[in-house]
Amino acid sequence: MALKQSPSQTGPGDATVPAGPPGNVIAPTPPPATREDAGVSPVPGILRNFVLAAFLLYCLLPATWIIVAMTKDNGQIFSTFGLWFASPTHFLENLVGLVTYQNGIFVRWFGNSLLYALSIAAGSTVICAMGGYAFSKYDFPAKGFLFNFILGTIMVPSTALVLPLFLMLNKVGLVNSMLGVILPSLVNPFGLYLMKVFWDSSFPNELIEAARLEGAGEGQIFWRIGMPLLQTGLVTVALLCFVGAWNNFFLPLIVLSQDSLYPLTLGLNVWNSLSSAAGGKPVYNLIALGSLVSVLPLLIAFIVLGKYWRGGLTAGATKG
Known part of the structure; x- marks a missing residue:
């Protein structure tokens, strides 16, 4: 038996509204309110x-x-x-002058900066990963005090450490050497804090217990299980350390006196000082081009590792 179709309620110029049960008339949906209707000014x-x-x-x-x-x-x-x-020809002339001026010292500075930055980034990341793992997964006396003390050193201005750091490096014969720049830069309290957060959030204790039951040693758990799982965190800390080491100016300034050991930051500053000095040869065109070239490794690093860096900062911002 066919069902009887309900009549529609229509009126002149009105939209068709299907009739429902008595007392349940379906009203047409009003249009969404605009900013002008809500009284919101676009200014x-x-x-x-x-x-x-x-x-x-x-x-x-x-x-x-x-x-x-x-x-x-x-x-x-x-x-x-x-x-x-x-003229575009000046760009080629400046480029040739940049790599040939003072017997190509700029190329040497560029290589020094790469060596400093890569060494510091690799070493500091491993140290921060080890320290963060220890503070995250082990219990030992004064654990909280030591962690807070290390984290509190971030508030100590670098200028306050100039004299004691120079005296220490001079005592062990590291003044005017590459190790004098690399070794002090391996200490990174903020990187240690980030790695502790990554270990807390990305490496559960249950996984450690399971690995121990399978006979894995502490070194195997750290290197073969933990480190691959923290790839995002490691890349994030390494990138931050690389940028900090590449832009480092103050430490090489107080440690180095031989121009063949200068990084780009210090070398370009020396060129700028000589260009401004009385009787000095102005090479501001080379300084400008050298400054732009010095930014390229950072741009490449951020482009290649950008997805890990963004994801690492997001993961490191949450805990649990």
């Missing part, structure tokens, strides 16, 4: 976008200037408009 949004655009322009201006400066000789840097390109 704050426009103002916010204007402020953000101003900050973006402020951040991009130095980068734009240094890119433009690559296409100018030393005189044009000061005599022409700073945000307009000059």
